[in-house]
Amino acid sequence: MRVNNKFDQIYREERPQSAAWHKRAQKVFASNGATHFARILDPYRPYIAHADGVKKWDLDGNEYIDYVLGHGALLLGHNHRDVVEAVQEQVAKGVLYGENHTLEVEWADLVQEMVPGAERVLFFPCGNEANMMAVRLARVFTGRTKILRFEKHYHGWSDELASPAESGVNHDHVVVIPQNDPKRLEEELAKEEYAVLFTEGGGAFLGGRTPIDPDFVRQIPDLARKHGTLWVLDEVVTGFRAAPGGWQSVIGVKPDLTSLGKCIGGGLSAGALVGRPELFEPLRPGGVPGWQVMHGGTWNANPLTAAAGIAACRLLKTGEPQQKAADAAATLRREGNKILKDQGVSGAFYGKSSIAYLYLGPVDFEPADDTMPPVKDLARLTDPNMQPVFNRLLLHLLQRGVANLIGSVFIFSALHKEEDLNKTLRAFNESLRAMKEEGSLKAAD
Template identity: 40%
Template sequence: MNHQQSAALFARAMQIIPGGVNSPVRAFKSVGCDPIFIARAEGSRIYDADGNAYIDYVGSWGPMILGHCHPKVVEAIQQAAASGASFGAPTEKEIVLAEMVREAYPNIEKVRMVSSGTEATMSAIRLARGYTGRDKILKFDGCYHGHADSLLVKAGSGAATFGVPTSPGVPADFAKYTLTATYNDLAETRALVAANKGEIACIILEAIAGNMGCVAPKPGFLEGLRQLCNEEGIVLIVDEVMTGFRVAFGGAQERYGVRGDLVCLGKIIGGGLPVGAFGGKREIMERLSPEGGIYQAGTLSGNPLAMSAGIATLKLLKEEGFYARIEEKSAYFEKGMRQAATAAGVPTSLQRVGGMFCTYFQAEEVFNFADVKAETPKIFAKFFRTMLEEGINLAPSQYEAGFMSIAHSTADLDQTFEAAAKAFKEL
């Protein structure tokens, strides 16, 4: 493929934008090549500045569950834009989307809209601290909850890709209030809580860890956390920014039957526009300003473009059989990728929950961040480059999940398997 225009744009971007990108993983550093610059997208495909087409399994990092530029979502955004992009004032659309979220999540009695997942998790943690009067939080190695200071401690995602578990610029005094445990290790978590009894405001986790690939909770892990939080008066924050409306209409909490006290959402509820949200128990949410004294604000929160896109998206997701079709496509994808790897003699562990998946280049199953083999990212980088040249767009990091959309056809998947067969053989 010719990438001349992308290369020229990247060189230009490097002169004015740090690293040439506005989010680090986009720079493609961990996969050993320069990024492609996208010009447009439609359905299951994206098209770069050179006119190359790619079957897309990134989906803007998750929200494009309907595929790119779904006509009903585009129409909703256009209609909203014609009436005004932002008012900094309440609109009915905010209420409608909030009611739809509450319908899907029975533990969300009240919800506050924000503009990003980072903003949602940061605000939920502040709310938990204010509600409990405690300072410490507990998170899990390899779980990424955005780039707020207290959360950049043993984070996954881009932070893991660049080998920076604790970012420079985060004061030690902030980091000392963040405890980290091993994902899926309930005994270790209990021990940490016991050692900090009465000091932990919240436990925050991705119910399915999508920032160290795709790691599902072991049976009993979420249930154990729920019980532990009940026993110790700790707020359980379930980060469903990635999994919300993705693995089920009610997200991972519906799928596993465990409910958080607070829930963070994003990605899909914005239909591709910048949206986040956090919500939960009424007694906690009512401590938030202006009802209570815990402050949080945002000029663009609940803007009509994002609310319109979210409403249109969730209406389509509610249609009967939607998630069954996503599951069918994803199962077919899993089977085809496994067969391609086996035929090439390449050890892999393909892990999948609903329309989320990740291929690890090792035979052993991954249950936590420590399970990812050190050499895996180097092997993945070579695999990624071949797949890209074959017209398949994967996340440019071993530590990111891939995503299926309803727009992916059987022909798309079969084309992906052909590319994978070549990429596996070249390893």
């Protein structure tokens, strides 16, 4: 891939303080100075000094329209007044009682009101832990150990939840099958050896960069029940983004267990597992003779997160933030697709609800609308060979005041306005042009 070294030089020159901190970070953080795989970039993502609404500013005063939004947690944008007030008030009252408190009950009540079937609620510091508990409860309930999951679906990074392809992952009990293949799913489930089947809401990676067919998902509850496997729908991303009742309420399914995270904490770290009461019985002392599941966790439902979570859930319950964010995402997809066409670049923006995914590469057909990607083989949507191109695009977007996730994912909040979208589209247009000029992106033949 050819690149324009002058551009790289300007990127660095305009971010000297980020450069200095990156150098320092490289000495302590092995992942090229980053603390999350999605924050790794050559030469470096900017070091952020403060954020507000949909904007964030780096140490050198550069401004960015934010489409990372705390890895999707900030559907209400940065520093929503209600959340800030709730947190400020709570800080002064105590952040970690290590005791029962009323906020955790209020927060759980709100979750119950929002998510159908959330008859029991259990809080965690993150979505990963909610999924770990789902595995534990499913194993106790079914007496089985094996886990069935779909290719590329992300459920966290801990053992058995991480992709079996990762080094050091214990995947003795994990079987991965393609999504959208009911025959294969039934074949596996019919072995009657799986405790649990995981599915990411919307499809693989952040709500469906590789979308899952809702008709396929609608077959899962009956199949899983028939073969004694518990079905966990991982709505850590889609939980409150797709709708107040989650993606399950959009497509009309009822999982045995649902994991939640991100938006549920209003920007503070949180997760929850919700579902049918009998599945949580092993947590009740003496609830099921011979069974006992321990639930520890210093930060579970801590008052500070609960206060932020209550403030956020009160707003998310109305469905208005979700609608605003979804409308803005749809505009980016629609107008972004026009730019791709005008520039003669093969690819498409696609997605549902409040996230827009960008695919670059040959298209197989023209989809009827921007909710579906234009390729038959969905594996191409996450082709690792394209990541260097997306990294380059990200660098060009950053230089033009737009920060997204890994170059290809734009996550929206309720606060993205027309002017933000216009600036983003301009930045995208100019980035494509610059990339064609430097030879890092080809126009379609």
